[in-house]
Amino acid sequence: MSWLRALVLALPVVCTPSLAHADIAAAQRQVEAQQLDAAETTLIAHLAAQPDDREAQFLLARVRAWQGRPEQALPLYERLLQQEPDNADYLFGQGQALLWAGRPQTALVSLERAATLAPDYTEVKQVIQQARAALTSPVTGTTPVTAAPAQRRHELELSTRQDWLDSGFDNWRSQRLDYTSTQPEGLGWYGALLREQRFGEWDEGVEAGAVIPLATNWTLQPEVGFQPSSYFLPKWHADLRLQRRLPAGFLGAASVRRTEYDSTRVDRLALSGERYWGAWRAGYTLNITDVANAGTPVGHDLALDYFYNGLSYAGLRLTVGEEESVEEQRVITSDVHAISLQGRHWFARRWALGWEIGHHRQGDYYTRRWLQIGLRHAF
Structure with a gap:
């Protein structure tokens, strides 16, 4: 046994x-x-x-x-x-x-x-x-049905910018306080307080917008801005953007914008495409602008970003074509060539440094160079 x-x-x-x-x-x-x-x-x-x-x-x-x-x-x-x-x-x-x-x-x-x-x-x-x-657009990729939505994330950024102009123009200064609230697969909103100095005058204003998920892969983004006593900034603007997420990391969008100045009105149609792959993002935007009694300038914007250490990134921006600009309460249209480097470096879990440097040539009117620095806090 x-x-x-x-x-x-x-x-x-x-x-x-x-x-x-x-x-x-x-x-x-x-x-x-x-x-x-x-x-x-x-x-x-x-x-x-x-x-x-x-x-x-x-x-x-x-x-x-x-x-x-x-x-x-x-x-x-x-x-x-x-x-x-x-x-x-x-x-x-x-x-x-x-x-x-x-x-x-x-x-x-x-x-x-x-x-x-x-x-x-x-x-x-x-x-x-x-x-x-997740930090820039509340609607992200497809999430399993059984997954709970991520927690809402809030961010504040205080930034300052200095522009140096030639051809006898005074330098520009600006400060902004930006707030964003985002949640993957949910409603997001943002706003800003701003003040700018040009031509010896200060303008102040507010901006507000939202990112609204309509259906799978579709979002609608309305935005408005208002300057109560504008000298060189517009009295108000309104923008509506429709975005579609596509397969293979592509994204397409179209937006219409109306900007109202004391002396004229500017309407713009923007058509853009983006592609995300690996640690890279590339984008192109075609801007078709209708300036009341001043023609229809066309401009092109190119963007290339590289992501590192999570959400930190460094990017290149190029602009060519025609663009409207306000000079002493007068809207002008001229050829534009601009290049800038920008980025955001997260040096701690909830703190980041934003930066941008650039060079902009506004036809034969002036050349402008700028530096912007911002401190961002997430909570």
């Missing part, structure tokens, strides 16, 4: 792997049936018996994130990554949970590492685009 006793002792060892597999298979079926609470219960019971089962830990982390509790998923991802720091799936899951928890900058650290380890991981690239867009 010794053989029978040996068989009885061996049965738990033989059966445990198959039972463990059965538990995980059952949890996966419950996930597919959208029974997330039941899947969580199954996995918790399984891990009570086998706490080191990484497959079960990984599935439980995803289930908790899908339930709208990404913060509870993060300790599981941290434990998994301590054991396998180069696992692209774990890094992807951690990055996605961080994004849904409203921490896009931190999410990009994990996501970009996953992209380095697995360059062909398509889902990682998609979520990287979502995280980069």
